[in-house]
Amino acid sequence: MSSSIPNSDFANQLENMIREFVKEKLELIMKEEIKNFLEVEQKEIHNSRNGYYTRSLDTKYGKIDQLHVPRDRNGDFQTQLFEPYQRCDGWLEEAIIKMYQSGMSTREIGQFIERILGSSYSPTTISNITDATIEDIRKWQQLPLNKRYSVLYLDGLYIKVRRDTYAKEVIYIVLGVNEDGYREILGFYVGGQESALGWQEILQDLYQRGVKEVLLGVFDGLNGLEEAFKSVYPKADVQRCVVHKVRNTLNKVRKKDQIEVAEDLKLIYRATTKEAAIQAFHEFEKK
Structure with missing residues (x-):
């Protein structure tokens, strides 16, 4: 499910919502991880779940507090999620976001899960965790959207993506404020350099998913973005994002x-x- 929290300062809320999203998905993977650890990896051993403990995790979007890490009664279970994270700062949260973006294939998601969990589990366990994650991804991507949003915030964050070499690619993030004043992440899209054409395709996708009316679009001064927004939502007003205005001011x-x-x-x-x-x-x- 997409996260939703009360309307407040956009700069902080963007990072807060991404952190909450990453936290929710990490906990989902760990629940599947311990389930398969007990049912597949240790099926001959008498063991069971024993609640969870909490820990914090530093990410490039700020610290995740109260991350629920499951544990077993025998003390044998150790989640494999944090080992790759400790080796490569920022990689884990970017992996989560990339898995939940639009357009990622089942095979690619499976490769991500295998890379995240390493070689610590059997192919059956990796397959089971992958299937559960894919099911959650599909639910999230197909979640019905409201017909009408008071505000759409558009923002692009850059991450390093490894293909043949490391290169920076933009994460297009769309936040919607519904008519009750709550914000929710409507979608993640990853690819290339930020462009008005890229945003136009994303907005058209949101329109096809059911977002038919928008009162206000808020974004930075990217060349051509206002025209792209108006091509999909011609009746909406547009406003330059305060965060970007302040940044531009402070540069002087x-x-x-x-x-x-x-x-x-x-x-x-x-x-x-x-x-x-x-x-x-x-x-x-x-x-």
């Missing part, structure tokens, strides 16, 4: 003044009324 500020300027800008874009925002802007202008 001396290093020693950036923190103070960023704090003063918050008084403008976090104002509760238009009048208060205008007043805060005039104070900012004078300072």
Whole structure:
């Protein structure tokens, strides 16, 4: 399922939602991992589940707290998820996101699972875990979307992808704010360099999945993106993302003044009324 949390500051919420998504999927894989460890790997040994313990995990999107790691009564089970993660910082969360993106084949997902869990398990266990993961991926990708969203946020994050060599590719991330004010990740898409054409294809995919009406699109100033958005949702308003506006502003500020300027800008874009925002802007202008 896609995550949903109350509407608040977009910059933090983007990373928060990705962390929650990765946490949820890691826990799902570990549940399947211990299930097959007990039923396949140790089927001749008297053993059973014994709840879980919690640990934290640092990721490129911030720290995951309260990650539930299952355990067994004999103390024999050790999840294999964290070994590849410790060898290659940031690889695990990127692997999760890539598995849940649109367009990844069953064979590729199987290869990802095998790479994540290594050679510690039998082919039967790897196959069972792969099947359970694929089922969850299909459910997530086919989850019915709302017909109408108040806001669609579009943002691109870059990750390193190994093909013949290592290269950076963009993760297109679409966040929707529904009419009740809750945000949910509508989809991950990975590929190439960020472009207006890439975004247009993603928006067309969302339209085909049921997102027929959008009131407001929020994104950065990528060349051609507004036209691409309007080609799919011609009645929607568009707005430059505040986060990108602030970043562009701070690029023109001396290093020693950036923190103070960023704090003063918050008084403008976090104002509760238009009048208060205008007043805060005039104070900012004078300072």
